[in-house]
Amino acid sequence: MTTGTDVATPDQISADARSRGRHPIAGPVSTLILLFARAVTAVRAIWSPDGPPSRQHVYFANHSSHGDFILIWTVLPPRERRRTRPVAGAEYWLKSRLTRFVGRDVFNAVLIERQPETRSDDPVARMAGTLDEGASLILFPEGTRNQTDDPLLPFKSGLYHLAKLRPDVELVPVWISNLNRVMPKGEFVPIPLICTVTFGQPLRVCADEPKQDFLDRARAALLSLSPHTDTAA
Amino acid sequence: MTEARSDLLTLVLGICAFLIIATVIGQVLQRRLSPDRSNASIENLNARINAWWVMVALIGIAFLAGRAGVIVLFAFCSFAALREFVTLTRTRRADHWALAAAFFVVLPVQYYLVATDWYGLYAIFIPVYAFLLMPIAAVLRGDTERFLDRVAEVQWALMICVFCISHVPALLTLQIPGYEGRNVLLIAFLVIVVQMSDVLQYVWGKLFGRTRIAPRLSPSKTVEGFLGGVASATLIGAALWWITPFTPLQAGLLALVITLMGFFGGLVMSAIKRDRGVKDWGHIVEGHGGLIDRLDSVIFSAPIFFHIVRYGWSLT
Incomplete structure (x- = not known):
């Protein structure tokens, strides 16, 4: 792992990526990761009554493991998967050559700087720009991996600002179940367990909805998909 | 050897003929009575028939691949069931290493022991060694919350999903005089009797079921279905004596033991599902339950069948 001078800014990265294109083995590596995710978790999607997504969306999900967006990615229909990009912390994914290859080339992540003091550009503007290019986004509004016994941490405000900036793009809550047991933080051997990914009804921000009201509503929509609140499960 | 081949061929052709007839009946019933797929009984029947085709195809391929193929097939069944x-x-998080060991050490070691025919160790590896070593792996993390529950659950998972299932391929290691090279037919006997018992209990129950046998565990099981299913599956087992080393009477008695163990095994597994508030163990086939739902009767009957045959007929 390298630090300090070796860390590039997201702008340099995206310019770099544009100029040289995707790494030639990124495609096969992503296929291998998808097969591995299926072998370990036998992951199953539970769609909302509208069926699998076909339009551009912002997916927002609970976050407890590095594998979270891989599972969402795995269950999405291939065409939707190709344009879906996870939003992830630059300081983590640019740490070493390996994480940079995986984050940038394999997952095509939108890397944002999470520390407001040190960042050079606005993460919400970057996300909106990515939406303008036609991509779907996967967002973890808790901001970090949830290590507590609470099912869901309070949301950061990025989701609200993005929804205000691009009100036409629908926000889809996605609950990932069991993956925190497959690979808890700090463990490196995954335990094979069956995971489900539950997609909820899309929502949008209302014209004059206050920030906290919207965040509470979005959080409740996500939480309602969790099996702990569902008596049928 | 050629005799074994011809018996196997007769059996495979018989099973295929049976499945083709069953498929035709299922499709006709669906066209007539459930064109919009609304009749649950007919949908259930067709789902079972489809599952049998898959089962027959997988077991057939494994049989062709020989002993290694059968062992690999059941090792994967154990993995999916576990x-x-x-x-x-x-x-809890503190069980992480114990669980990793269950999947990546205990399971492969158990099947390796079966493959190398080390009966003295595979018969006690999980009941003794895993039983003692798994709680040690868990206790080193120092989390005492529900410790006994957690340790017991992992041990149960290993006994059911690895130990019991591994006794199906273990039938291949028995050495029965005059039955050399035909052991694969013992697996066929076990699986056919269990599957026939399951479906015949269902059919008898649908036709004549009045009295529920275990209303709190499994509302669809009836005394009439149980008696009819067990009796007819026992007769089918007796009629299959020619693929076994048993006389018709012995084959019938063993089929009776298999069906009884399968029935009560189904009840036990239902009780666990009720306890956990789920209808099915999983979704290995979309909408038709998990692998354990399909295997629960085999799981309970396999070790008992194995040991009776070993004591009564095998040289080892």
């Missing part, structure tokens, strides 16, 4: 079982347990 994954379903552990998903429903309430393990």
Whole structure:
């Protein structure tokens, strides 16, 4: 792992990526990761009554493991998967050559700087720009991996600002179940367990909805998909 | 050897003929009575028939690949079953290493011992060694919350999903005089009797079922279905004596033991599902339950069948 001078800014990265294109083995590596995710978790999607997504969306999900967006990615229909990009912390994914290859080339992540003091550009503007290019986004509004016994941490405000900036793009809550047991933080051997990914009804921000009201509503929509609140499960 | 081949061929042709007839009946019933797929009984029947085709194809391929193929097939069944079982347990982070060991050490070692025919060790590896070593792996993390529950659940998962299932391919290691090279037919006997018992209990129950046998566990099981299913599956077992080393009477008695163990095994597995508030163990076939739902009767009858045959007929 390298630090300090070796860390590039997201702008340099995206310019770099544009100029040289995707790494030639990124495609096969992503296929291998998808097969591995299926072998370990036998992951199953539970769609909302509208069926699998076909339009551009912002997916927002609970976050407890590095594998979270891989599972969402795995269950999405291939065409939707190709344009879906996870939003992830630059300081983590640019740490070493390996994480940079995986984050940038394999997952095509939108890397944002999470520390407001040190960042050079606005993460919400970057996300909106990515939406303008036609991509779907996967967002973890808790901001970090949830290590507590609470099912869901309070949301950061990025989701609200993005929804205000691009009100036409629908926000889809996605609950990932069991993956925190497959690979808890700090463990490196995954335990094979069956995971489900539950997609909820899309929502949008209302014209004059206050920030906290919207965040509470979005959080409740996500939480309602969790099996702990569902008596049928 | 050629005799074994011709018996196997007769059996495979018989099974295929049976499945083709069953498929035709299922399709006709669906066209007539459930064109919009609304009749649950007919949909259930067709789902079972489809599952049998898959089962026959997989077992057929494994049989062709020989002993290694059968062992690999059941090792994968154990893996998928263990994954379903552990998903429903309430393990904590402190169980991580114990669970990793269950999947990546205990399971492969058990099947390796079966493959190398080390009976003295595979018969006690999980009941003794895993039983003692798994709680040690868990206790080193120092989390005492529900410790006994967690340790017991992992041990149960291993016994059901690895130990019991591994006794199906273990039938290949028995050395029965005059039955050399035909052991694969013992697996066929076990699986056919269990599957026939399951479906005949269902059919008898649908036709004549009045009295519920275990209303709190499994509302669809009836005394009439149980008696009719067990009796007719026992007769089918007796009629299959020619593929076994048994006389018709012995084959019938063994089929009776298999069906009884299968029935009560189904009840036990239902009780666990009720306890955990789920209808099915998993979703290995979309909408038709998990692997354990399909295997629960085999799981309970396999070790008992194995040991009776070993004591009564095998040289080892």
